Amino acid sequence: MTKKIILITYLLCSYLYAGNINIAVAANVSYAIDTLKKEFNKQYPKTKVKVILGSSGKLTAKIKNGAPYDLFMSANMIYPDTLYKEGLAVTKPIVYAQGGLALLSNNQRSFRHGIKLLKSKLIKRVAIANPKTAPYGKATFEALKNAAILDEIKPKIIYGESISQTVSYTMMAADVGIIAKSSLYSKKMRKFKQKVHWIEVDSKLYTPINQGMVIIKTAKENEEIKAFYDFIKSDKAKKILKDFGYIVP
Secondary structure (H helix, E strand, O other): OHHHHHHHHHHHHHHHOOOEEEEEEEHHHHHHHHHHHHHHHHHOOOOEEEEEEEOHHHHHHHHHOOOOOOEEEOOOOHHHHHHHHOOOEOOOOEEEEEEOEEEEOOOOOOOOOHHHHHHOOOOOOEEEEOOOOOHHHHHHHHHHHHOOOHHHHHHHEEEEOOHHHHHHHHHHOOOEEEEEHHHHHOOOOOOOOEOOOEEEOOHHHOOOEEEEEEEEHHHOOOHHHHHHHHHHOOHHHHHHHHHOOOEOO
Protein backbone atom coordinates (compact mmCIF):
# COMPACT_ATOMS: atom_id res chain seq x y z
CA MET A 1 0.00 0.00 0.00
CA THR A 2 2.80 2.36 0.94
CA LYS A 3 4.58 1.70 -2.38
CA LYS A 4 1.37 2.52 -4.27
CA ILE A 5 1.01 5.81 -2.41
CA ILE A 6 4.63 6.73 -3.18
CA LEU A 7 4.12 5.88 -6.87
CA ILE A 8 0.91 7.92 -7.09
CA THR A 9 2.62 10.85 -5.35
CA TYR A 10 5.56 10.66 -7.77
CA LEU A 11 3.29 10.52 -10.81
CA LEU A 12 1.23 13.43 -9.49
CA CYS A 13 4.36 15.53 -8.92
CA SER A 14 5.63 14.63 -12.40
CA TYR A 15 2.35 15.82 -13.86
CA LEU A 16 2.30 19.03 -11.84
CA TYR A 17 5.93 19.91 -12.60
CA ALA A 18 6.06 19.28 -16.34
CA GLY A 19 5.81 22.70 -17.95
CA ASN A 20 7.90 25.64 -19.09
CA ILE A 21 8.90 28.56 -16.89
CA ASN A 22 10.50 31.83 -17.99
CA ILE A 23 13.09 33.39 -15.70
CA ALA A 24 14.33 36.94 -16.30
CA VAL A 25 17.88 37.05 -14.94
CA ALA A 26 20.31 39.93 -14.45
CA ALA A 27 23.41 39.50 -16.59
CA ASN A 28 25.76 39.11 -13.63
CA VAL A 29 24.01 35.84 -12.71
CA SER A 30 24.61 34.41 -16.19
CA TYR A 31 27.75 32.67 -14.93
CA ALA A 32 25.91 30.78 -12.18
CA ILE A 33 22.48 30.22 -13.72
CA ASP A 34 23.32 27.07 -15.71
CA THR A 35 24.60 25.35 -12.57
CA LEU A 36 21.50 26.49 -10.68
CA LYS A 37 19.26 25.14 -13.44
CA LYS A 38 20.99 21.75 -13.42
CA GLU A 39 20.59 21.42 -9.67
CA PHE A 40 16.93 22.46 -9.85
CA ASN A 41 16.24 19.92 -12.61
CA LYS A 42 17.58 17.13 -10.43
CA GLN A 43 14.50 17.72 -8.28
CA TYR A 44 12.13 18.71 -11.11
CA PRO A 45 13.44 16.99 -14.25
CA LYS A 46 10.36 17.70 -16.38
CA THR A 47 10.30 21.45 -15.76
CA LYS A 48 11.94 23.34 -18.62
CA VAL A 49 13.58 26.52 -17.38
CA LYS A 50 14.02 29.19 -20.03
CA VAL A 51 16.43 31.97 -19.01
CA ILE A 52 16.24 35.48 -20.45
CA LEU A 53 19.39 37.46 -19.68
CA GLY A 54 19.77 41.23 -19.72
CA SER A 55 20.42 44.35 -17.71
CA SER A 56 18.06 44.72 -14.76
CA GLY A 57 16.72 48.01 -16.06
CA LYS A 58 15.85 46.68 -19.49
CA LEU A 59 14.30 43.49 -18.09
CA THR A 60 12.16 45.61 -15.78
CA ALA A 61 11.00 47.74 -18.72
CA LYS A 62 10.04 44.58 -20.61
CA ILE A 63 8.08 43.25 -17.64
CA LYS A 64 6.20 46.56 -17.43
CA ASN A 65 5.39 46.19 -21.12
CA GLY A 66 3.92 42.73 -20.63
CA ALA A 67 6.84 40.42 -21.41
CA PRO A 68 5.87 36.83 -20.48
CA TYR A 69 8.35 36.40 -17.62
CA ASP A 70 7.40 34.45 -14.53
CA LEU A 71 10.18 35.33 -12.10
CA PHE A 72 12.76 38.12 -11.97
CA MET A 73 16.25 37.82 -10.46
CA SER A 74 17.54 41.38 -10.42
CA ALA A 75 21.03 42.75 -9.73
CA ASN A 76 19.63 45.08 -7.07
CA MET A 77 16.54 45.65 -4.93
CA ILE A 78 15.33 48.85 -6.59
CA TYR A 79 13.80 47.25 -9.70
CA PRO A 80 12.00 44.41 -7.86
CA ASP A 81 10.72 46.95 -5.30
CA THR A 82 9.33 49.05 -8.14
CA LEU A 83 7.54 46.09 -9.70
CA TYR A 84 6.10 45.09 -6.32
CA LYS A 85 4.88 48.62 -5.54
CA GLU A 86 3.27 48.87 -8.97
CA GLY A 87 1.42 45.58 -8.46
CA LEU A 88 3.37 43.70 -11.13
CA ALA A 89 5.01 41.33 -8.64
CA VAL A 90 3.15 39.22 -6.11
CA THR A 91 5.96 38.45 -3.67
CA LYS A 92 7.73 41.05 -1.57
CA PRO A 93 11.31 41.35 -2.89
CA ILE A 94 13.87 39.27 -1.04
CA VAL A 95 17.67 39.35 -1.18
CA TYR A 96 18.95 36.12 -2.72
CA ALA A 97 22.61 37.17 -2.99
CA GLN A 98 24.99 40.07 -2.50
CA GLY A 99 27.43 40.88 -5.28
CA GLY A 100 30.76 42.66 -5.45
CA LEU A 101 32.92 44.55 -7.94
CA ALA A 102 36.30 43.55 -9.33
CA LEU A 103 38.93 45.38 -11.36
CA LEU A 104 40.03 43.13 -14.25
CA SER A 105 42.81 43.33 -16.83
CA ASN A 106 43.32 40.93 -19.71
CA ASN A 107 47.07 41.35 -19.09
CA GLN A 108 49.16 41.04 -15.96
CA ARG A 109 49.37 44.32 -14.03
CA SER A 110 50.50 45.82 -10.77
CA PHE A 111 47.43 46.61 -8.67
CA ARG A 112 49.27 48.27 -5.79
CA HIS A 113 47.33 51.52 -6.31
CA GLY A 114 43.95 49.78 -6.31
CA ILE A 115 41.19 51.52 -8.25
CA LYS A 116 43.44 54.56 -8.75
CA LEU A 117 45.32 52.46 -11.29
CA LEU A 118 42.69 53.80 -13.73
CA LYS A 119 44.36 57.23 -13.59
CA SER A 120 47.54 55.84 -15.16
CA LYS A 121 48.49 57.14 -18.60
CA LEU A 122 49.03 53.51 -19.59
CA ILE A 123 45.28 52.90 -19.21
CA LYS A 124 43.58 54.29 -22.32
CA ARG A 125 40.15 52.62 -22.07
CA VAL A 126 38.11 51.52 -19.08
CA ALA A 127 35.01 49.32 -19.52
CA ILE A 128 32.14 49.67 -17.08
CA ALA A 129 28.44 48.75 -17.13
CA ASN A 130 25.94 51.48 -17.97
CA PRO A 131 24.84 52.99 -14.63
CA LYS A 132 21.44 53.89 -16.11
CA THR A 133 20.41 50.27 -16.74
CA ALA A 134 22.82 48.04 -14.78
CA PRO A 135 23.03 48.12 -10.97
CA TYR A 136 26.67 47.06 -11.16
CA GLY A 137 27.28 50.11 -13.34
CA LYS A 138 25.61 52.31 -10.75
CA ALA A 139 27.80 50.80 -8.02
CA THR A 140 30.86 51.35 -10.22
CA PHE A 141 30.02 55.03 -10.69
CA GLU A 142 29.60 55.36 -6.94
CA ALA A 143 32.99 53.71 -6.33
CA LEU A 144 34.71 55.99 -8.86
CA LYS A 145 33.12 59.07 -7.28
CA ASN A 146 34.09 58.03 -3.78
CA ALA A 147 37.64 57.32 -4.94
CA ALA A 148 37.67 60.89 -6.35
CA ILE A 149 38.71 59.78 -9.85
CA LEU A 150 35.45 59.76 -11.85
CA ASP A 151 35.86 63.15 -13.55
CA GLU A 152 39.47 62.44 -14.42
CA ILE A 153 38.85 59.08 -16.08
CA LYS A 154 35.48 59.82 -17.74
CA PRO A 155 37.06 60.33 -21.19
CA LYS A 156 38.46 56.78 -20.99
CA ILE A 157 35.16 55.06 -20.19
CA ILE A 158 33.32 52.76 -22.61
CA TYR A 159 29.93 51.46 -21.52
CA GLY A 160 28.52 47.98 -21.70
CA GLU A 161 24.75 47.58 -21.74
CA SER A 162 25.01 44.84 -19.11
CA ILE A 163 27.75 43.45 -16.91
CA SER A 164 28.31 40.49 -19.26
CA GLN A 165 28.82 42.87 -22.18
CA THR A 166 31.22 44.82 -19.98
CA VAL A 167 33.26 41.66 -19.49
CA SER A 168 33.43 41.24 -23.27
CA TYR A 169 34.55 44.84 -23.71
CA THR A 170 37.21 44.33 -21.04
CA MET A 171 38.55 41.35 -22.97
CA MET A 172 38.45 42.91 -26.44
CA ALA A 173 38.30 46.70 -26.35
CA ALA A 174 39.59 48.03 -23.02
CA ASP A 175 42.76 47.94 -20.96
CA VAL A 176 40.86 47.43 -17.71
CA GLY A 177 37.24 46.83 -16.76
CA ILE A 178 35.19 47.01 -13.59
CA ILE A 179 33.02 43.91 -13.58
CA ALA A 180 30.96 41.69 -11.31
CA LYS A 181 33.24 39.59 -9.15
CA SER A 182 30.97 36.60 -9.86
CA SER A 183 32.01 36.57 -13.52
CA LEU A 184 35.54 35.56 -12.49
CA TYR A 185 34.30 32.21 -11.19
CA SER A 186 33.06 30.90 -14.53
CA LYS A 187 35.13 28.19 -16.23
CA LYS A 188 36.14 30.58 -18.99
CA MET A 189 37.41 33.23 -16.58
CA ARG A 190 39.17 31.13 -13.97
CA LYS A 191 42.45 31.45 -15.87
CA PHE A 192 42.67 35.01 -14.53
CA LYS A 193 44.49 35.14 -11.20
CA GLN A 194 43.76 37.41 -8.28
CA LYS A 195 46.39 40.14 -7.76
CA VAL A 196 47.84 39.25 -11.17
CA HIS A 197 44.90 39.98 -13.47
CA TRP A 198 42.29 41.22 -11.00
CA ILE A 199 41.56 42.58 -7.55
CA GLU A 200 38.38 43.25 -5.62
CA VAL A 201 37.22 46.85 -5.57
CA ASP A 202 37.20 48.10 -1.99
CA SER A 203 33.63 47.43 -0.80
CA LYS A 204 33.75 50.60 1.32
CA LEU A 205 33.61 52.63 -1.89
CA TYR A 206 30.08 51.58 -2.87
CA THR A 207 26.74 50.60 -1.37
CA PRO A 208 26.38 46.81 -0.94
CA ILE A 209 24.85 45.24 -4.05
CA ASN A 210 21.84 43.40 -2.65
CA GLN A 211 20.26 41.35 -5.44
CA GLY A 212 16.49 40.93 -5.31
CA MET A 213 14.01 38.33 -6.53
CA VAL A 214 10.25 38.47 -7.12
CA ILE A 215 7.53 36.33 -8.68
CA ILE A 216 5.72 38.23 -11.44
CA LYS A 217 1.95 38.70 -11.15
CA THR A 218 1.10 36.53 -14.16
CA ALA A 219 2.75 33.53 -12.45
CA LYS A 220 0.84 33.92 -9.19
CA GLU A 221 -0.71 30.45 -9.35
CA ASN A 222 2.23 28.73 -11.05
CA GLU A 223 3.47 25.93 -8.77
CA GLU A 224 6.62 25.39 -10.83
CA ILE A 225 7.65 29.00 -10.39
CA LYS A 226 7.02 28.68 -6.65
CA ALA A 227 9.25 25.60 -6.67
CA PHE A 228 12.05 27.48 -8.47
CA TYR A 229 11.63 30.46 -6.14
CA ASP A 230 11.93 28.19 -3.10
CA PHE A 231 14.92 26.43 -4.65
CA ILE A 232 16.86 29.71 -5.03
CA LYS A 233 16.33 30.24 -1.28
CA SER A 234 17.56 26.71 -0.47
CA ASP A 235 20.93 25.73 0.98
CA LYS A 236 21.89 23.97 -2.28
CA ALA A 237 21.33 27.11 -4.34
CA LYS A 238 23.10 29.25 -1.75
CA LYS A 239 26.16 27.00 -1.94
CA ILE A 240 26.24 27.37 -5.74
CA LEU A 241 25.95 31.15 -5.49
CA LYS A 242 28.69 31.21 -2.87
CA ASP A 243 30.91 29.13 -5.18
CA PHE A 244 30.46 31.87 -7.79
CA GLY A 245 31.74 34.58 -5.48
CA TYR A 246 28.50 35.88 -3.99
CA ILE A 247 27.73 36.53 -0.36
CA VAL A 248 24.46 34.75 0.49
CA PRO A 249 21.96 35.60 3.27
